[in-house]
Amino acid sequence: MVFTQALVAELEILALFNLGNAQEEGIKVHHDAAPETVAAARRLHDKGLLSRPDGGYLTSLGLDAAEQAQNLLTILTGPR
Numbered sequence: 001m002v003f004t005q006a007l008v009a010e011l012e013i014l015a016l017f018n019l020g021n022a023q024e025e026g027i028k029v030h031h032d033a034a035p036e037t038v039a040a041a042r043r044l045h046d047k048g049l050l051s052r053p054d055g056g057y058l059t060s061l062g063l064d065a066a067e068q069a070q071n072l073l074t075i076l077t078g079p080r
Contacts, residue, residue, distance in 0.1 A: 009040035
């Protein structure tokens with residue numbers, strides 16, 4: 001399995017969430033955002049990770065995924 005551009009777009013959305021306040025602070029993907037961003041948000045919603053097709057809040061599964069995505073990002077961008 002490889003990281004496709006579609007998966008990278010989904011990971012980028014998951015990385016936007018503030019995990020310290022994820023239940024009170026959602027995100028909004030505006031209709032005029034880049035098409036790949038709009039599509040990624042919709043796919044995350046279809047997969048049950050976001051509460052709305054245009055962002056919203058993380059579901060329980062979404063919170064787990066966002067934590068993993070942000071941990072991976074931290075590991076990969078660690079000390080240089």
